[in-house]
Amino acid sequence: MGLSWLIAGLLLPFFVVMLPPFSVTIILLASLLTLPALRTSPGLVILLTACAWSTWHIEDQRSNWKSFESPQTRTVQGRVASLPVNRGEYLEFQLVADDRDARLNGVRFLVRWYRNWPEVRAGQTWLLQLRLKPARSRVNFSGNGREPWFFAARIAALGHVDSSPSLRVAEPGQFDLLSQRERLSMAIGKVLDGHSAYPVIATLAVADRRYLDQAAWKRFNSTGTAHLLAISGLHIGIAAALGWWIGRLFSWLMPTAFSLRWSELACWFCSLATAFTYASLSGFPASTVRALVMLTCIALVKTSGRTPRPWRTLACALAIVLLLDPLAPLSAGLYLSFGAVAALTWAFNGRPGGQPWWRVLLRAQGAIMLFNLPLGMLLFQRASPGAFLANLLAIPWASVLVVPFAVLGTVLEPLFPGPSASVLILAAENMRLLTLALDGMAENPGFELLHTFVPSMWVMTIALAGAAIMLLPPGLMRRSCALVLMVPLLVRPGLKPQQARLDLLDSGQGFAATLRSGKDLLVYDSGPGDGQTWSIVPSVVGPAVKSARGDPGRIVISHGDLDHSGGLHELLRLYPRALFYGAFSNRRPRIANCLEGLGWNTGQANVKFLHPSPGLPYLGNDSSCVASVEIHGLRILFTGDITRTIEQRLVQEGLSQHDFLFVAHHGSKSSSIKEFIHTVGPSVALVSAASHNRYGLPHADVASRFAAIGAQFFSTSECGGMRLDIAETGSWRLSSARRLRRAPWRWPAGPSCP
Secondary structure, three states: OHHHHHHHHHHHHHHOOOOOOHHHHHHHHHHHHOOHHHHOOHHHHHHHHHHHHHHHHHHHHHHHHHOOOOOEEEEEEEEEOOOOEEOOOEEEEEEEEOOOOOOOOOOEEEEEEEOOOOOOOOOOEEEEEEEEEEOOOOOOOOOOOOHHHHHHOOEEEEEEEOOOOOEEEEOOOOOOHHHHHHHHHHHHHHHOOOOOOHHHHHHHHHOOOOOOOHHHHHHHHHOOOHHHHOOOHHHHHHHHHHHHHHHHHHHHHOOOOOOHHHHHHHHHHHHHHHHHHHHHHOOOOHHHHHHHHHHHHHHHHHHOOOOOOHHHHHHHHHHHHHHHOOOHHHOHHHHHHHHHHHHHHHHHOOOOOOOOHHHHHHHHHHHHHHHHHHHHHHHHOEEOOOHHHHHHHHHHHHHHHHHHHHHHHHHHOOOOHHHHHHHHHHHHHHHHHHHHHHHHHHOOHHHOOEEOOOOOHHHHHHHHHHHHHHOOOOOOOOHHHHHHHHHHHHOOOOOOOOOEEEEEOOOOOOOEEEEEEOOEEEEEEEEOEOOOOOEOHHHHHHHHHHHOOOOOOEEEEOOOOHHHHOOHHHHHHHOOOOEEEEOOOOOOOOEEEOOOOOEEEOOOEEEEEEEOOOOOOOOHHHHOOEEEEEEOOEEEEEOOOOOHHHHHHHHHOOOOOOOEEEOHHHHOOOOOOHHHHHHHOOOEEEEOOOOOOOOOOOOHHHHHHHHHOOOEEEEHHHHOOEEEEEOOOOOEEEEEHHHHOOOOOOOOOOOOOO
16 A cells, blocks of 8 residues: 555646645645654655655756746756757757756756757767757647656756857767767668668667658557557567576576576576666666566566566556656656556456467457557547557567567677677568558558547546456456447537637747637648648647547638748648638649638638738738638637738728737737727737747737737737637637646746736
């Protein structure tokens, strides 16, 4: 029971909306421990102490964040503490400050180096001048931002290297693990130079994901096999098995006096040493720590002559992981790793052996799928319908023909480069065959990745209970009835039939919005992207569309700037039946011009374009599609990036009053002139802008102009995504994602955010 109290206490702070300051927590804990009832209840003492431990680490990271609450420029000397990633426009890496400045010692930064960066290697020490800003990211009502990851990785601030001279102070030491990990990855790259499977082999061997492109991620996500890209217990188990046989070989070479007892100890020692070394090269992700702890527990039990207890071993592993890394609950890998092992333990613990291999495989895959379905919906808001079939092929293939050879080739490389190369090539060829099969599956419509909604905790609890009942032995319960408990996962909470909902998405320095009225869904702009491969559609727009129930009937792309149209290619692919409107410098297939006077009526909403006029040439920002929407007596105006010239023209043409206005050009001074603002006369003005963006948007002058007419002024830079719910009566309610999804590991909403 002590382990249960410990785990509950370590997890509890992550399931509350607000935490008291650590000093208050300590005073409260000390006060409670004086109560006689608690002194006789060790479980509650463990619970409260564990809560205090997690709370202290949360408060420590929050204090790091607050130190960089406002942008600043600092000269920082530190060690490159991650594998540098070339993202095309910039080089990205983590930098941990050293003791050159006592105030920054040990502080971790996520650094981007734009333009003409030198060669940067893991483990090197650099002296850099950094422009730092808070570690904030997008926050919406659906989907996931990066703030939980920033918090869990203990990133104190985001920074980019200033143009001033930079200095490489020192090279990594000979035994620097991160440097050795990069060296191994480079060695694998030389062996597999030009091989299509190199990015996956580097990922499987040393957790180097730098070379995985969007196509690879799409392949594995669509088929539900992305878990293969994580260094997991499978990898640690294979490394441990290699170490075991090394120990066995050592014991065979020993004299006969080397007893069986010492022989077993030597095997376990070599097994643990090999597994630990391999885990260190992969960076000790939560799944490897879990596997190492469980392996150590099994070794101790076996060498002591006791019988392993799977559930207690799993609980010990979870408790140790949480104690070593109290912020691990913010990582999805923790839940997926321990959830998979718990599912397998539930499915097989206490069952008789001797079953055919194919039944064992089906049961194992079914157990993992049943438990991971609700977890995947909760953590990622997505599911792959064909994941079961894809994993039936991928897991055995990777487990037998890819991962063992990748691990063996990596372990052999420092000592035997020649044999290592042959083994790595064999692993790459086997992986190439697997990716060909997965590509074929991913092209099948049945494998298309589904974006889902975030299930509530009671839905999660019921679904997990249903999964557990379905895996019970025959005869205990009618397992088919448990399917009913899984049904709530498929029932999406929706709007009332006559209710409308408008979401301004937090898209960073871009624009994207969705409008649901009745059964019709309108998407206005796609948010930023490069127009070809990368966009925020999968992470922001897609989840918002799915949470709105149903595919969009119409999509408007205001103009060709990539902060508004960067995800158009992805929207065209995802929604082939949608009607597209836009303004571009040249004609594009499937996209009609959003000309003045064009519009439609959905029964609840009346949409009409006010600009651009027929015959006008393409004018960039000033060709933006300006749309007026009327719902239940309320009017909403979309303006794109128009400037004062078009605003004046609209005023002269008799622009009417609107209740809600999307402020043009992210709140730039080139737009939102006084005449336009007074003519529109909005009650609420909404701005889409990135937090602490380099343009200083929305501009203070623009905000003051709206304040002068008494309009409420909100920006996604402070509030995250904004949601407007409109009732049939015309009453409305405005809310913000940062306010509704507040958590200790997120930046709070601005004081004025609804």
